[in-house]
Amino acid sequence: MYRKLKSPILTAEGIIGIVALVVFIVLLVLSYKIAMAFGALITLTAAIISLIILLRTHNAYFSVSVIGQLLASCFLFGIALYDINTYRNWFIGIAGLMVLFMTLMVIFSFQRKMKWRSREMLELAALPINEIKNGLTTRPMQTGKMDYSLEELQDFSSFIRKKLIAIPVKDQNRIVFVINIPLGRLLAFSGKYKDRSWVAFDHDGNVTVNISQTDYFMYKDLLSFDKLCRSLGDLFIGFMEQYRRGEGSRVIEQLNSLQMNIITEG
């Protein structure tokens, strides 16, 4: 399938992960115990990050990730600090649970239950656009108007957040769905969004779209900017209509139909 987005690049989080892995391997050669302690710190950090993501997105699958990573952290700390033979039964119990939760984590990852949908959203928005015409601007675009109640908007916001499609930010008179939010801002609970790509639904029913320069240049071609904004707005409007009809699963099917890889976000 032809992709309109460029291949994902190595992000800062990816680089940190690779560096941590290299350090772990080097430490493993130098000192087994120190390597285990380092591994424990890394998994603990990962568990904290997963916990924050869980709190921000309310995506329950991340609780499995938090528990799995905490168990891994306990296991590695145990190896670093105690004698395995003395606490053999404890180690077996923790290792068993860890394997169980890690397996669940892998299964959920393959099922895309814990996958951020930013790239899929950008790819879906670009699907109907064939016109190539650079028209980048820093202005948002009002792409449509629809009728919904405040409760419906809040429910939809909750759905979008849980399914990792976007992070909702409550503004003065609207809810802004921030697509492709950087991990740093997510972890810091930052509500800053104006320089990112977002779709806003205000209390009067106006739907406004903004595509950031960073996201726009993720496309292989300079797609017609106004059409791209309109398409992203229509996509969200379509999602909301589907969700209101009780067809939330169709939204996910639509995203999964792109068959993008299960890990990268770019």
Add this chain to the structure above:
Amino acid sequence: MDFKRAAILGSYISKDYAEDLFRLLVTYQDISASEAASRLNLHIKTVQDFLEAMASLDILSKKEVLEKKRPYYRYALNTRYIDMKIDLNPLFNIKQQESKSTKKIRERSNAGVRFSTSRDGQYISHVALWIGKGRDRKERRINLSIPQGKFLFHLPFPSAEPMSVEDIMEKADVNETHRSEVLDIVKVLVEYGVIESQ
């Protein structure tokens, strides 16, 4: 009185010495620049500029006289009443004419401008442009009125089809009474290459 003449009169009449000079002109039948300058202890060039400006506005009349073959001017008051009425309608009419043009506009591609939205995200609050080149490059920020901001919020994107000012105003729900301020910002942004008109 048109705006340019009013501006000349305003700038000279606001000088500290203007009242003294007019007092001399009322008192004397006619007076030369050097006589007035020596009387008021001012520089002759200052007085000459003042008198020339007033003569250009027909408040004074000037007559060339000769003194030992050396010509100079003597100035006399034409009127003891100066009526300063400024008609602003011509300024407005120029803009009204512009609005009637069929030109269609949109944002220029790669205009190098930054639009900032208001807190509620419903209009553009200000535009930041870069002026100059190299080290002399400076940012110029233009704060917008709400109708202007709403108008710019709905301005067609560089890749979109251009629209007429009237159509954009209608789309943005900007009242007709704000037409002149909308046209003013359009004019400025066309000058700075942010908006292109076709």
